[in-house]
Amino acid sequence: TVNGHRLWQSLMDLAEIGAYDDERTGLRGVDRLALTDADAAGRRQVIAWMEQAGLRVRIDRMGNIYGRREGTDPTAAPVLTGSHIDSVATAGAFDGCLGVLGGIEVVRILDERGISTRRPVEIGVFTEEEGVRFGTDMLGSAVAAGRLSPEYAHALTDRDGRTLGGELIRTGFHGPADVHLDPPYAYVECHIEQGPVLAENDVQVGVVTGVQGISWQEITIHGRAAHAGTTPTHLRADAGLAAARIGVHLRSMVDSGAYGELRATVGHLAVHPDLTNIVPARAELTVDLRNPDDARMARAEEDLTAFLRTLEDGTPGLTLATRRMAKTAYIPFDERLQKVIAQAADDHGLEHISLLSGAGHDAQEIAALCPTAMVFVRGEYDGISHNPREYSTPEACAHGVNVLATTLLRLATQ
Amino acid sequence: TVNGHRLWQSLMDLAEIGAYDDERTGLRGVDRLALTDADAAGRRQVIAWMEQAGLRVRIDRMGNIYGRREGTDPTAAPVLTGSHIDSVATAGAFDGCLGVLGGIEVVRILDERGISTRRPVEIGVFTEEEGVRFGTDMLGSAVAAGRLSPEYAHALTDRDGRTLGGELIRTGFHGPADVHLDPPYAYVECHIEQGPVLAENDVQVGVVTGVQGISWQEITIHGRAAHAGTTPTHLRADAGLAAARIGVHLRSMVDSGAYGELRATVGHLAVHPDLTNIVPARAELTVDLRNPDDARMARAEEDLTAFLRTLEDGTPGLTLATRRMAKTAYIPFDERLQKVIAQAADDHGLEHISLLSGAGHDAQEIAALCPTAMVFVRGEYDGISHNPREYSTPEACAHGVNVLATTLLRLATQ
Ligand SMILES: NC(=O)NCCC(=O)O
Ligand SMILES: NC(=O)NCCC(=O)O
Numbered sequence: 001t002v003n004g005h006r007l008w009q010s011l012m013d014l015a016e017i018g019a020y021d022d023e024r025t026g027l028r029g030v031d032r033l034a035l036t037d038a039d040a041a042g043r044r045q046v047i048a049w050m051e052q053a054g055l056r057v058r059i060d061r062m063g064n065i066y067g068r069r070e071g072t073d074p075t076a077a078p079v080l081t082g083s084h085i086d087s088v089a090t091a092g093a094f095d096g097c098l099g100v101l102g103g104i105e106v107v108r109i110l111d112e113r114g115i116s117t118r119r120p121v122e123i124g125v126f127t128e129e130e131g132v133r134f135g136t137d138m139l140g141s142a143v144a145a146g147r148l149s150p151e152y153a154h155a156l157t158d159r160d161g162r163t164l165g166g167e168l169i170r171t172g173f174h175g176p177a178d179v180h181l182d183p184p185y186a187y188v189e190c191h192i193e194q195g196p197v198l199a200e201n202d203v204q205v206g207v208v209t210g211v212q213g214i215s216w217q218e219i220t221i222h223g224r225a226a227h228a229g230t231t232p233t234h235l236r237a238d239a240g241l242a243a244a245r246i247g248v249h250l251r252s253m254v255d256s257g258a259y260g261e262l263r264a265t266v267g268h269l270a271v272h273p274d275l276t277n278i279v280p281a282r283a284e285l286t287v288d289l290r291n292p293d294d295a296r297m298a299r300a301e302e303d304l305t306a307f308l309r310t311l312e313d314g315t316p317g318l319t320l321a322t323r324r325m326a327k328t329a330y331i332p333f334d335e336r337l338q339k340v341i342a343q344a345a346d347d348h349g350l351e352h353i354s355l356l357s358g359a360g361h362d363a364q365e366i367a368a369l370c371p372t373a374m375v376f377v378r379g380e381y382d383g384i385s386h387n388p389r390e391y392s393t394p395e396a397c398a399h400g401v402n403v404l405a406t407t408l409l410r411l412a413t414q
Numbered sequence: 415t416v417n418g419h420r421l422w423q424s425l426m427d428l429a430e431i432g433a434y435d436d437e438r439t440g441l442r443g444v445d446r447l448a449l450t451d452a453d454a455a456g457r458r459q460v461i462a463w464m465e466q467a468g469l470r471v472r473i474d475r476m477g478n479i480y481g482r483r484e485g486t487d488p489t490a491a492p493v494l495t496g497s498h499i500d501s502v503a504t505a506g507a508f509d510g511c512l513g514v515l516g517g518i519e520v521v522r523i524l525d526e527r528g529i530s531t532r533r534p535v536e537i538g539v540f541t542e543e544e545g546v547r548f549g550t551d552m553l554g555s556a557v558a559a560g561r562l563s564p565e566y567a568h569a570l571t572d573r574d575g576r577t578l579g580g581e582l583i584r585t586g587f588h589g590p591a592d593v594h595l596d597p598p599y600a601y602v603e604c605h606i607e608q609g610p611v612l613a614e615n616d617v618q619v620g621v622v623t624g625v626q627g628i629s630w631q632e633i634t635i636h637g638r639a640a641h642a643g644t645t646p647t648h649l650r651a652d653a654g655l656a657a658a659r660i661g662v663h664l665r666s667m668v669d670s671g672a673y674g675e676l677r678a679t680v681g682h683l684a685v686h687p688d689l690t691n692i693v694p695a696r697a698e699l700t701v702d703l704r705n706p707d708d709a710r711m712a713r714a715e716e717d718l719t720a721f722l723r724t725l726e727d728g729t730p731g732l733t734l735a736t737r738r739m740a741k742t743a744y745i746p747f748d749e750r751l752q753k754v755i756a757q758a759a760d761d762h763g764l765e766h767i768s769l770l771s772g773a774g775h776d777a778q779e780i781a782a783l784c785p786t787a788m789v790f791v792r793g794e795y796d797g798i799s800h801n802p803r804e805y806s807t808p809e810a811c812a813h814g815v816n817v818l819a820t821t822l823l824r825l826a827t828q
Contacts, residue, residue, distance in 0.1 A: 024636070089687040090639045090695060132689040195644035214643065216690055222438070225504045225801040228679035228702040229628065230609035230772030233668055235796050240680055244661030251655055254647055265642035266654055267690045269683065273503040275546040276630055276681045276700040276739070277773075278800045281504060286690040288642040325690070358644030359691075382649050386692045387639040 001348075002405050004398030007105045010049065011397065014085065014101065015093035017042045022090075022388050029388030030093060034086035034128035034139075035063065035167035042085045043173060046100060046125060053107045055123065059175030061150055063168050064140045065125040066181060069107050071412065073118045079411045080184035080370070081106070081404065082124030083191055083362055084140070088132050092390025094192045094397070098377060100125050102190045102401035106408055117412035119185055126362045127173075134164045136326045137214070141362035144181040145369050186337060186411050187366040190375045190404040192392050194385035195358050198378035203351040204399045206376030207341045210332040211357040211364040212261075212292040215301055216325035218268075218284065219246065219308070224317045225273060225281035237317030240271040240280035249307050250287065253300060260296040263358070264289050286325070292356055294329050331364040334371035337407075341375055344406035350399055359385075375403045415762075416819050418812030421519045424463065425811065428499065428515065429507035431456045436504075436802050443802030444507060448500035448542035448553075449477065449581035456499045457587060460514060460539060467521045469537065473589030475564055477582045478554045479539040480595060483521050485826065487532045493826045494598035494784070495520070495818065496538030497605055497776055498554070502546050506804025508606045508811070512791060514539050516604045516815035520822055531826035533599055540776045541587075548578045550740045551628070555776035558595040559783050600751060600825050601780040604789045604818040606806050608799035609772050612792035618813045619759045619766040620790030624746040625778040626675075626706040626770055629715055630739035632682075632698065633660065633722070638731045639687060639695035651731030654685040654694035663721050664701065673714040677704040677772070700739070706770055708743050745778040748785035751821075755789055758820035764813055773799075789817045 018032030018039070032038040047065060050057050055067035068078065083099025103123035110121070126144065131137025134156040142148040154165030168174035198206050223239035243266075250264035265288040271280035287304065291297035308320045338354065345352040355376065363374050377400035380391045432446030432453070446452040461479060464471050469481035482492065497513025517537035524535070540558065545551025548570040556562040568579030582588035612620050637653030657680075664678035679702040685694040701718065705711035722734045752768065759766040769790065771778075777788050791814035794805045 088689055088692055090692065130691070132691060135690070137691065193644070194641045196646065196649065212643070224798070227608045227773055227799040227801075228681055229626070229677065229704045229774060230607070230797065230799060231677075232610065233665075233677060235610065238679075240683055241661055241665055243683075244658035244680070247655055247658030248662045251647075263643065263645075263647060265652075265691065265693055266658070267642055267685075267692045267694065268688050269654055269657075269685045269694075270688070271681075271683045274682050274684070275502055276549070277544070277546060277551065277679065277702050278502055278504065278681045279679055280681065280683075281801070288691050290643045359641055360643060383644065384638070385641040385644060387641075387695070 002105045002109045002398060002401050004394055007101060007397060007401055008394040010101045011093050011097055014042060014045060014097050017045060018087065025388065027388035030087045030091040031089045032087040033089060033133040034130065035164065035171050039086050040171040040173065046085060049104050050123065053104055054111065055107060058179045059173060060144065060179040060181065061175050061177050062140045062143045062153060063127040063173035063175065064144050066122055068120050068122045071117045071120040076119040077185035078120035078122040078182055079408055080122045080124055080187040080366065081189060081408055082126065083189050084126045084129030086128055086130050088130050088386045090387055092385065092388055094390055094392050095194065095385055096129055098192055098397060098400065099190045102404050105401055106405040109405060117409065119412040121408055121412050124181065129362055131326060133158050137360050138362055138365050141365035145365040147365060147368060184370045186370050187363060187372040188337065188375065188404060188407050189361060189363040190377065190400045191361055192379050192385065193376040193383050194379060196382040197355050198376060199383060201353050203353050204378055204396060205345045205350045205352040205403055207338050207352055207354045208333055208357050208374035208376055209338065209354050210330060211361060212290050213294055213297045213330045214326060214328045214360050215289040215297060217287045218323045218325055219287060220321045221283040222319045223281055226279040228277040228279060231279060236279050237315050238279045239283040242311050242318055243269060243271065243283035243285050245311060246285065253303065259300040260291060260293045262289065262291050262296065262300050290358065292330055328360065328364060331367055333367065333373040337371050337373035340410055341373055341403060341407050344403045344410065347406055348399065348402050350403065375400050416519045416523045416812060416815045418808055421515060421811060421815055422808040424515045425507050425511055428456060428459060428511050431459060432501065439802065441802035444501045444505040445503045446501040447503060447547040448544065449578065449585050453500050454585040454587065460499060463518050464537065467518055468525065469521060472593045473587060474558065474593040474595065475589050475591050476554045476557045476567060477541040477587035477589065478558050480536055482534050482536045485531045485534040490533040491599035492534035492536040492596055493822055494536045494538055494601040494780065495603060495822055496540065497603050498540045498543030500542055500544050502544050502800045504801055506799065506802055508804055508806050509608065509799055510543055512606055512811060512814065513604045516818050519815055520819040523819060531823065533826040535822055535826055538595065543776055545740060547572050551774050552776055552779050555779035559779040561779060561782060598784045600784055601777060601786040602751065602789065602818060602821050603775060603777040604791065604814050605775055606793050606799065607790040607797050608793060610796040611769050612790060613797060615767050617765040617767050618792055618810060619764045619817055621752050621755045621766055621768045622747055622771050622788035622790055623752065623768050624744060624770055625774060626704050626772060627708055627711045627744045628740060628742045628774050629703040629711060631701045632737045632739055633701060634735045635697040636733045637695055640693040642691040642693060645693060650693050651729050652693045653697040653732065656725050656732055657683060657685065657697035657699050659725060660699065667714060667717065674705060674707045674710040676710065676714050704772065706744055742774065742778060745781055747781065747787040751785050751787035754824055755787055755817060755821050758817045758824065761820055762816050764817065789814050
């Protein structure tokens, strides 16, 4: 068993880096977008903790951080764990951080117990997992796994036009080109569930069977600026109205049930010139679709595209363009690893269920390299996440990291 | 007849102050929001032209500028003309400026012809007519006419929290408290139509019968930030979706025909935290309603309010609050003045029709003080306005200012 108090303290300490007070709710949240000054400060803190725990730290050219505890067999592939510490702009203390700090806590416990393992244990901290600054989620792990190129990633820009490559250099986290993630023997990531399923089933721990498909697109709508008072309705090409219609249509697609368990979110929405008495000339929005079923996801995407065409055809002067931001299929996790995790939960006397992940995770990228699975930790308040209200109890966090520790130890001695 | 070339030159010169190049269309637009540096530069240019034309210039504590050409009878109330030079962020050269520069051109012609009038001729340049920076349109004229207090106006803030009072001081246009608009004998404003009616009827000039009602509200929606991937649809309180529903509902209200000639526009729309994978926690939008019929306007407002309540009732965790930004009833213009304008158009051999104004104008505020009417000038491209494409030909502008000149001369000799 790990030191739950020490784990909790490190979670709370890291949450102070990038912390803000939410006036309306009185809650303290975290705003630590990837490769901002706050994220850089968080990274330095994590590296300090890794070094205190005796890990050898390397940084690759995506700013992914790897901290390694050597094993006894220099030829053995490492067992990898980890996650991310970048956050969305209205985050809590747990998303990603639990996996990173949980990994460090496992190493501390191994050291304290004087346990050495055949395989190295490595902790990965992946860059821009959230995807909200540069537009593609699981970006660092996708590059580490070879699915996306570093050139693609470095050229991505934030809303102010700053490139990811430039921000890596600015923050001092652009590592040398010869640092790579060593092909792991296995990857196990501990993460908060970020949803209500574990609480609804009244269990502490979840064994994750896979991650549902994710589709992110940006839609840019060009219409025509016009006077709100004088322009007859039939002469308008209202880009903002078209954006609103997309949002409402997406919800009706979800409600129709025709796309299985589709979820749809318009998280970003902006209009220009954004003034009271001007019909919007331009609108920009993002569409985040999730579906555990790839065929239904494809149908939802096609039907959305068809809807965009009807908007364009229905209003002279309106044009819509889409840009793909991110796209991942349903990723199943390794069945043998799921059994090892379930066994570890049993060993700790913890009830558990198997469930699919609603959120994307670095694990789904690393799954291309090696057998991969995840441990989920229960959240309070319907598992709300990406919100300062996000909360898992100290006990729930310790339970999850106990399962992680036992799993890693078992794998590292194989 | 006025000097159409000189008038045109002054319109083009003023349009360079705050000019920008629209990359997409290749057009040159004007961005001269009230009391910005660009607006202040425009004001200084107008004052210079006024002084060159021998006008005595005064500025009141709203930054309204009055330039007066004295009459022969020191006891006679002045004939007032004018408009505004502030613009929206995507404007053309004509909206407002035609009335101000047209007034100056009339004075120049009177001087050149050696014509003196019994009544003074005064030109008013009113502050924040557009209402897009501080949220209330026709603001300077509404204060000059006594409908709104200077204290109310000074306390209004822009999106960066800067007060109108502070911006008046910063730009040097906060005049002394003892400067007031002298009660006019009559007010006649020349303005571009900003709509398609004159072109559709193939006439040069419009005699404006009045201004339709205007209702501006800001709606703030509070929902709950949540993870786009993990949060089941039934647990969402999506502030952005509620905003989208309002936009779509407003258009269906317009299309229903149940509110007569209602026009509805959502010009401003923003969501927070505005990130791809977060259900919006908050949304803010403006609703601009127009209606020539006050009773139908009232019904539209009531039905919108009822719709907001159904949104709130339908989604736990969602709250909606409205703030009144501006509200004016249907304002009819003076019938005798309309006849004087129609006669002036006939004198110039110009075909004309009578029409209602779709846009708000300073004239509707000054109408509370004295007999008031307006001359409309035809616009090209369906009369598009609040868009860099806004365009009236040099001939059309000269026609309108000729009608203005003859009307002012006739009134000033009464
Ligand atoms: N775990 C997590 O919040 N990942 C961000 C990517 C996503 O939107 O699912
Ligand atoms: N003429 C004009 O554009 N006025 C601005 C106020 C309005 O929105 O009608």
